[in-house]
Amino acid sequence: MGSVSEPRVPPHPDQRCIDDWRPIKVICIGAGMSGIAVGSLFPQYIPNLELTIYEKNAEVGGTWFENHYPGLRPDLTPHVYQYSFASNPNWTRFYPPGAEFEEYLKTVAKKYEVYKNVKFRHRFISARWIEDDGQWEVTLQRLEDGKTITDRAEVLIKATGFVNDWRWPDVPGREKFKGTMLHTANWDDNFDPTGKTIAVLGYGSTGVQITPAIQPIVKQLDHYVRGKVWVPPGGGTNTEELIERGAQNNFDHALEERKRFTENPEQYLEFRKKQEAYCNNVQRIFFKDSEAQKQFTQFLDHNLRETTKPKPWLYDVLRPNYAPGCRRLIMGQMWLECMQEENANIIPKDVKQFTENGIIDEDGVERHYDAIICATGFDTRLDSSGTPFIGRNEKPLSQVWDPDPVAYFGVQPEQMPNLFLMFGPNTAPFAGSIVHTFESAAHYIIKCVLKLQREYIKSMVVKPQAVYNWVKHVDRHMSKTVMTDHCVTWFKRNKPDGRTITMWPGSAMHGHIAWKHPRFEDYEYTSWLPEDDSLAWIGNGNTVAELTGVGDTTNYMDYTDVTKVLPVPTKDYTPPALSVPGSEEKWLGQINGADQLAQKQHAALEEVEADGKPVPNAALDPHAPESTKVAASEEVAPLGPKVDPVMVKLTTVQNPESTADDKPKIKKFY
Incomplete structure (x- = not known):
């Protein structure tokens, strides 16, 4: 047996500062694309974190590491199919070969120091929730010597996705x-x-x-x-401009174009946004x-x-x-x-x-x-019986998922405390990039982990009623879509009229907003604190910066007299009168632009409602009425601090030098 983390009963917090974060451990199974998102984002947002990622292969990348057949490439152009925080302006083709995409994932993992938290050549066997200790005990096989080891953590993340268990055709001979x-x-x-x-x-x-x-x-x-x-x-993502360049099949990005994108990150961002906007719509x-x-x-x-x-x-x-x-x-x-x-x-x-x-x-x-x-694919049934997760009251996930896999918001199954899923049931968007979905789900889970950490919560598990309500909403949405047509597809576990287990009830952008604010009232909790002292986590009245004299005790201050709330497109909205001091002029263009955009949206809503037609959501849809279209140049970014794009330089191709800094720039605690 390998080393096992001892149960960590946190000390009583009444003598601690409110932001003296207690240590918390997270185990993630899988270092594919969603696991790399976990490895990149979690350390940026969760203080005092111990993260271990177990991966069965000898390298990161998941399906992009395992697959290297001729013709391999993403279905979507990587200008869309890449992380929002790790832009690569150096793709050699509009649909580059799979090896180039694999190299991109390695480059991201290096840049965000994911490798230091990954233990390669470890195959997941099973996991069991230990109620008294508030931990998951994870059993794995160390492939280098065949030994079985165990590890423990307060939080367990399953990031193995749908396409990791390949299968031969069921044909004799x-x-x-x-x-x-x-x-x-x-x-x-x-x-x-x-x-x-x-x-x-x-x-x-x-x-x-x-x-x-x-x-x-x-x-x-x-x-x-x-x-x-x-x-x-x-x-x-085929706009008319891209079709003219040959995007229906493929085309090369010349060195000159890649150099221009690298030297002008704003230009590449605009190029990316055009592709993603089309895909989202x-x-x-x-x-x-x-x-x-x-x-x-x-x-x-x-x-x-x-x-x-x-x-x-x-x-x-x-x-x-x-x-x-x-x-x-x-x-x-x-x-x-x-x-x-x-x-x-x-x-x-x-x-x-x-x-x-x-x-x-x-x-x-x-x-x-x-x-x-x-080319007969993978076992996409989400059947966990071969690698069991045993939850509360010794309930295996395979029984919870009988007859169909279900997870609240696609992220947490019933009766599985502190277990979260990346690319779980009903998370693939109808429109937009699955990578966007990975990031949105990761941020949702980060907020749950921060709540566990901050409030000395021992366990959180979704309420059965919340799961029922989620399933009801998903099925109602699917009934309006083509998913209910009679067809055999792994979306419905190969049952022509089965329940849809893969698709999110909306677009990737819709999911981004839905996952942004977890409904913590839909969870049940156990605490490390006694019931009559449940707010002791508030601590001794100090922050660490105040007590130690190290750090910023005024980090809440920002520009004043300028709203940072973008207008909401309601019919009765009127732009506020603004008084903007000269030092704050850089915000004025965004605010005025947001007002103009909101007014156009209001007018569009009124027009389509008057016509009795569904509200169009595609500004770039060629079939939408002209009055509903908003030019890409009129799009307004959210106000406040903005993350600089991370320019990733692939090492396998001759690329122009990147001007980006070497360090990631997304570190920010919620």
């Missing part, structure tokens, strides 16, 4: 095949497909990415396609029978028909009979185009058996192959 059989999540870099006859199994993002990457060099490629998926061109296409959904369907149908003209029969084979979005959209214009080539075939049949020489399909037809590539 795999061991009989005499050729090369590969899984994309366990790719052999020594495999050369040149001149070979290849079968690809799997019709998700991975299968659609690898096929066009190898099709030009293979002799023959058969892609076995089960089911039908809508395949839009591009990745949700597509949610309406997922609402049933909406005009946006109808137009989107027509667009995809037209694109499919036009692209398959060289092989017209493929239109009927590939055209789904459910609304776009019910099943995950696959960004695969390059795949559609490559499947029109002479050496590429789509086999719309189930695979029934592997043989020594190849595959037998559902019609009994056998085809011979040199290699079979399984």
